[in-house]
Amino acid sequence: MSPPEVITDPAKLRQRISAARPAGKRVALVPTMGALHAGHVSLVEAARRDCGVVITSIFVNPTQFAPGEDYERYPRNLEGDCALLGPAGCSIVFAPSVETMYPAGSETSIDVGSVARPLEGESRPTHFAGVATVVMKLFQLAPADAAYFGRKDYQQTLVVERMVRDLNVPIELAVCPIVREPDGLAMSSRNAYLSPEERCRALAIHASLRLAEQLVGRGERDAQQIREAALALLAESDITPEYVAIVREGTLEPLEVVEGPAVIAIAARVGKTRLIDNLILQ
Amino acid sequence: MSPPEVITDPAKLRQRISAARPAGKRVALVPTMGALHAGHVSLVEAARRDCGVVITSIFVNPTQFAPGEDYERYPRNLEGDCALLGPAGCSIVFAPSVETMYPAGSETSIDVGSVARPLEGESRPTHFAGVATVVMKLFQLAPADAAYFGRKDYQQTLVVERMVRDLNVPIELAVCPIVREPDGLAMSSRNAYLSPEERCRALAIHASLRLAEQLVGRGERDAQQIREAALALLAESDITPEYVAIVREGTLEPLEVVEGPAVIAIAARVGKTRLIDNLILQ
Numbered sequence: 001m002s003p004p005e006v007i008t009d010p011a012k013l014r015q016r017i018s019a020a021r022p023a024g025k026r027v028a029l030v031p032t033m034g035a036l037h038a039g040h041v042s043l044v045e046a047a048r049r050d051c052g053v054v055i056t057s058i059f060v061n062p063t064q065f066a067p068g069e070d071y072e073r074y075p076r077n078l079e080g081d082c083a084l085l086g087p088a089g090c091s092i093v094f095a096p097s098v099e100t101m102y103p104a105g106s107e108t109s110i111d112v113g114s115v116a117r118p119l120e121g122e123s124r125p126t127h128f129a130g131v132a133t134v135v136m137k138l139f140q141l142a143p144a145d146a147a148y149f150g151r152k153d154y155q156q157t158l159v160v161e162r163m164v165r166d167l168n169v170p171i172e173l174a175v176c177p178i179v180r181e182p183d184g185l186a187m188s189s190r191n192a193y194l195s196p197e198e199r200c201r202a203l204a205i206h207a208s209l210r211l212a213e214q215l216v217g218r219g220e221r222d223a224q225q226i227r228e229a230a231l232a233l234l235a236e237s238d239i240t241p242e243y244v245a246i247v248r249e250g251t252l253e254p255l256e257v258v259e260g261p262a263v264i265a266i267a268a269r270v271g272k273t274r275l276i277d278n279l280i281l282q
Numbered sequence: 283m284s285p286p287e288v289i290t291d292p293a294k295l296r297q298r299i300s301a302a303r304p305a306g307k308r309v310a311l312v313p314t315m316g317a318l319h320a321g322h323v324s325l326v327e328a329a330r331r332d333c334g335v336v337i338t339s340i341f342v343n344p345t346q347f348a349p350g351e352d353y354e355r356y357p358r359n360l361e362g363d364c365a366l367l368g369p370a371g372c373s374i375v376f377a378p379s380v381e382t383m384y385p386a387g388s389e390t391s392i393d394v395g396s397v398a399r400p401l402e403g404e405s406r407p408t409h410f411a412g413v414a415t416v417v418m419k420l421f422q423l424a425p426a427d428a429a430y431f432g433r434k435d436y437q438q439t440l441v442v443e444r445m446v447r448d449l450n451v452p453i454e455l456a457v458c459p460i461v462r463e464p465d466g467l468a469m470s471s472r473n474a475y476l477s478p479e480e481r482c483r484a485l486a487i488h489a490s491l492r493l494a495e496q497l498v499g500r501g502e503r504d505a506q507q508i509r510e511a512a513l514a515l516l517a518e519s520d521i522t523p524e525y526v527a528i529v530r531e532g533t534l535e536p537l538e539v540v541e542g543p544a545v546i547a548i549a550a551r552v553g554k555t556r557l558i559d560n561l562i563l564q
Contacts, residue, residue, distance in 0.1 A: 010450065107396060108414075108448030113389025132390075133449070140450040166390035167415070168292065168422040 025052030048089030064130030204237035307334030330371030346412030486519035
């Protein structure tokens with residue numbers, strides 16, 4: 001397949017989308033921060049199955065990083081990204097500059113309320129306002145019929161769903177499964193930061209999620225028991241997580257008893273690298 | 283002209299807008315809270331001059347009222363509103379219910395930053411988050427080419443402009459002049475609250491604005507002098523304003539010296555009725 005067209009100008013992007021519509025083509029948007037991996041590729045492939053035009057946005061959004069986080073060193077590789085995107089079925093890459101996205105005087109921000117507060121919201125208090133705001137901007141700049149997000153950023157998918165519902169944004173959301181390395185590590189652009197030794201220890205995160213799943217499968221319903229088992233397994237790999245949370249699917253309400261749809265979510269630093277992962281428990 | 287079609291269902295509204303587009307018609311949105319007067323009619327007429335389809339939304343938005351404000355008693359008169367709208371050139375009234383606009387679980391809100399803080403933002407701290415959020419929802423529900431707002435709510439026009447720019451909403455904004463009663467009182471749905479005696483005293487608001495304009499016309503540049511003259515005139519009618527502010531046009535930065543584009547804005551209670559008005563000084 002031919003490489004995607006890289007567009008940096010919003011007006012040009014709008015033209016491309018307007019031109020696709022009369023032909024009856026559905027337009028998909030896959031918002032990313034670049035440094036693409038097989039997880040992103042799976043989103044583009046899903047989008048291409050449903051839609052005639054797939055736009056992938058590549059923008060490392062400064063407002064979702066707090067001072068001291070890895071905004072500056074976040075991996076950037078537009079050429080490599082495009083090489084992955086063409087074969088996956090993406091025909092347009094929207095790669096705006098920071099100045100295009102946040103011209104001087106930009107101040108507006110979006111707060112989606114309670115679903116943004118726990119878990120990542122506690123560890124990164126300004127993160128989801130940055131995410132919601134940039135996603136809303138992208139939805140306005142690239143008025144697609146559908147947008148595709150990865151389940152690895154589970155709370156983010158809930159934040160975007162809340163915003164789209166509350167602000168009546170006319171876009172369908174698709175949430176695609178986590179893509180993992182053969183050994184279970186969830187695909188993440190930040191995996192590139194891991195040393196070989198850290199890469200090995202990081203496997204304990206997925207192993208803990210699987211252990212929790214097995215315990216639930218065997219009938220354990222006490223969330224505290226499950227959490228303690230997960231924490232013990234993480235400790236064996238010298239990992240002290242920021243959180244191991246067992247929550248109600250959709251609302252993130254903490255569960256004491258695993259009843260109904262539930263999710264276990266973990267955030268942990270391995271060395272200096274902060275990783276997140278999650279698993280549907282039932 | 284025939285009376286407008288009243289639509290309460292967002293999906294039906296979208297169908298009407300989608301149907302207008304292939305015919306090459308520009309679509310206008312005039313967001314209102316109903317209880318329409320000649321000011322609103324002027325917005326609809328301006329919209330009709332520019333656009334083939336004019337939609338007027340009528341929704342008394344609870345989230346822009348604070349507890350204790352006049353949400354419950356705010357005048358509502360859909361039948362009378364429609365009688366004004368047809369002849370003015372509006373063909374569709376979008377009049378959603380509160381439950382349609384804010385289904386259970388709605389939590390998202392939009393903060394546009396510094397332009398929402400002074401003046402009305404100080405007197406009504408939650409007001410502009412409510413305004414920005416409902417306007418964004420209306421812009422998504424009724425994806426028009428242009429939206430029309432009245433200059434009487436001057437700070438509101440700046441809030442909406444900031445939001446549209448910052449969130450890249452693909453809509454043109456038009457701000458139309460204040461429409462006044464023959465004696466100068468700015469048209470407002472809240473004028474209906476005034477007793478005859480209050481109605482008479484309320485004229486001092488516009489008179490104070492005009493006095494300020496005259497002083498500037500005569501060369502006065504000291505904002506404090508101008509404010510004091512306006513305050514003295516208000517006091518003659520027993521009006522103690524919430525604010526009399528002389529600010530830079532566009533930014534609302536308070537001015538000590540009237541230089542460059544400037545606006546004088548007043549908020550005052552006359553009896554229990556809170557009125558606002560403003561005038562471009564130069």
